[in-house]
Amino acid sequence: MMWFLGALVASVVLLTGSLQAADLPAYETLREQIMEAERVASLGGNIWLSSDEEKANSILMNAKRAEIAEGLKTPEKYAPAMHFFQGRQYVRQSEVFRMIQKMPKGAFLHGHNTGMVTSRWIIQNLTTTNNLYTCRNVDGLLVFTYDQSGCHSEVQNVCTERINAEDRGKYERQLEKHINMHGPRPEALLPNRKKIWERFENIFTTVDRLYKYRPTYCAYHKRMLEELCEDNIIYAEIRASLSPLYDDNNRTLSTLEVANELERIVEEFKAKHHDFIGVKVIYAKRNRASEEEMLRRITTFKQLHHAKPNFVIGFDLIGQEDTGDPLNRYINQLSDLPSTANYFFHAGETNWNGRTDWNMMDAILLNTKRIGHAFALPKHPQLWSTIKKRNIAIEVNPISNQVLGFVWDLRNHPASFLIAENFPIVISADDPGVWGAKGLSYDFYYAFMALAPAEADLRFLKQLALNSIKYAVLTSDERRKINRVFQRKWQEFIANVLNPKF
Secondary structure: HHHHHHHHHHHHHHHHHOOOHHHHHHHHHHHHHHHHHHHHHHOOOOOOOOHHHHHHHHHHHHHHHHHHHHHHHHHHOHHOOHHHHHHHHHHHOHHHHHHHHHHEEEEEEEEEEEHHOHHHHHHHHHHHOOEEEEEEEEOOOEEEEEOOOOOOOOOOEEHHHHHHHHHHHHHHHHHHHHHHHOOOOOOOOOOOOHHHHHHHHHHHHHHHHHEEEHHHHHHHHHHHHHHHHHHOEEEEEEEEEOOEEEEOOOOOOOHHHHHHHHHHHHHHHHHHHHOOOOEEEEEEEOOOHHHHHHHHHHHHHHHHHHHHHOOOOEEEEEEEOOOOOOOOHHHHHHHOOOOOOOOOOOOOOOOOOOOHHHHHHHOOOHEEEEEEEEOOOOHHHHHHHHHHHHEEEEEHHHHHHHHHOOOOHHHHOOOOHHHHHOOOOOEEEOOOOHOOOOOOHHHHHHHHHHHHHOOOOOOHHHHHHHHHOOOOOHHHHHHHHHHHHHHHHHHHHHHHOOOOOO
16 A cells, blocks of 8 residues: 555646646545545545445534534534543534544453542542541641541541531532543643652542542442443553552452452452453553562552452553653563463653653563554654564554643544554543543544544544454453454444444
């Protein structure tokens, strides 16, 4: 296809060298051929649509073109060109978004478990017990706690404060601000990514002890599974630290016991939701540690994977990449991985060129299964050429990259290049609960309306869903089941789009 496109461009160059009026029809023909060649070569371009899918596609594209036309007239209200915090109100009014919400999206492959549940649900449902308190830690940060250890301020009982509040809704909104990145003026933080990341990481400190209490941990993860299903997601692979929990009997659950607890929650959920394939865990730890500590982490992962090879499937290092340790610091510790396990490294989540982004090279050399973000990938032709040849999937998280300060206008996101080149990419959401999103629908919307070409259509969306299944870590039986479930749900979705009552 690329040689054909090159031949077309060469023809145009020759034609326009001495363009005459009589040549205009040939010029227009070549122009159309080049545009069609690019469309076919991009992500989803080779997908064949049935007659019903073509009809549904017409409905989808009429809505998309109308939205783009309206955006040209009133760009101040065009959500795909706005920061998510400012554009979310307009996304919710979008007919395109409504269709994407109903669409089966396959698998959620890049999410951090403690950032996935809607922040409002957390405040309204996990902060109502009479044994939960708030206080300030040594850094002055508000934290939720079930005891007073680690508190460096007066302790407040959340239940009592909620009862005594003049406006319960206002009180809960104030609490939610401590666990959500949302702000009315996101542009104010954009010049200082250090502050953005401090605020982001403070959220996880605020909820740390809340989620380490076993009853809360269980309730939280049940809700996580519900939110996945509500957004028409049928499988997930989540990054989780599996840190020890404590219960009402002052008993501490070990890392393996936490894995057992999470697996139990997933299996119970699957028993009631037969179309949900399940959840698997990528054991994830911070990207700063001594070499001795990293060795202990790898050892723990190997033990977990040996005990649960089809549940704890891989290893990753997480945190702000620019301030973390480079992957090549731990080559000795990371070089010995069981053949049944995989790496899923965060790499290239940076605006730097020739510094932090070399983590992508080390991820490739360490045989990573997928790469999280790879925001800097288009700057490295040797790397992206290798990644494409080796079919290493890139986990693209559009809204996360925007909220954390890497790009303002998502139409300028580097994944547009990956889409044009038909890279093996999946769209995911990272920490949707932390920025007021839910599931994958918002990220799919921005991928469709901002990252992809204006004429990208249902083929593009279907390819994203199929990619998420293709690059998931599944057994043969699981893969057969997820393909059956997806095909049935996709057909139901197409029928719904064609239903006049939709």
